[in-house]
Amino acid sequence: MTQQLTQAQKDFYHENGYLTGLPAIYSRNEMADINRELPSLLKLLQPGESSKDIREWHETSTYLYDIVMNPRIHDLVEGILGPDFFAWASSFFIKEPHSKATVGWHQDAYYWPMTPQNSVTVWLAFDDVDQENGAMQAPALDRDRFGPDAGTRDGHVQRCCRRVALPQGGRGFAAR
Numbered sequence: 001m002t003q004q005l006t007q008a009q010k011d012f013y014h015e016n017g018y019l020t021g022l023p024a025i026y027s028r029n030e031m032a033d034i035n036r037e038l039p040s041l042l043k044l045l046q047p048g049e050s051s052k053d054i055r056e057w058h059e060t061s062t063y064l065y066d067i068v069m070n071p072r073i074h075d076l077v078e079g080i081l082g083p084d085f086f087a088w089a090s091s092f093f094i095k096e097p098h099s100k101a102t103v104g105w106h107q108d109a110y111y112w113p114m115t116p117q118n119s120v121t122v123w124l125a126f127d128d129v130d131q132e133n134g135a136m137q138a139p140a141l142d143r144d145r146f147g148p149d150a151g152t153r154d155g156h157v158q159r160c161c162r163r164v165a166l167p168q169g170g171r172g173f174a175a176r
C-alpha cells in the first residue's frame, strides 16, 4: 500500500470537486523515460488524427496500460471511490505551443455513460504545468450540478478560479 488520501483531502475533494498537492507518482527520471516513449505512441496516429484521438489506448498499449494501472494512482483513487473501481477511459490533453485551442468549462462525469455518476478523473502531468503553458483551471463547483458548462452560472464562471499547476509526474483529481 502506497500513500493514501487523508480525511482532509477527501473532504476537500468532495467539497470542491478537485484536489491538488498530491505527491508525485513518478520521479523526474521516470518521467523522462515516459516522455522518451511518447513519440512512438504518437506515431500510431493516422493521417488527420491528433493526440485528442488517443482514447482508451491503455486497452492495447502496454506503455499506457502501465501508467493507467499504476498502484500508486489506484491507492489514491481508492480514497475517493472505495476499493471496487474500474479504469475504463484514458486520454491526452496535449497543449501545443501558441495553440489557440481552449477547453471549455465542464464537469467530466456529465460525459461519462454511467449512473450513478460516481467517477474520478486522474490528471497526470507529463511536463511541468503552470500559467505559461496552459494549466487547467478549477472553479469552485456546485457539488451536484453536472453539465457541459458546470463551471459557469448564467454564462459567468462561478466563484473563480484556481489554476491547477503541477510539477511533472504530479497529478490532481478533477471533478467527479
Ligand SMILES: O=C(O)CCC(=O)C(=O)O
Residues within 6 Å of the ligand: 093, 103, 108, 121, 123, 134, 135, 136, 137, 174
Ligand atoms: O487540461 C485541461 O485543460 C482540461 C483537462 C480535462 O478537462 C480533463 O482532464 O478532463
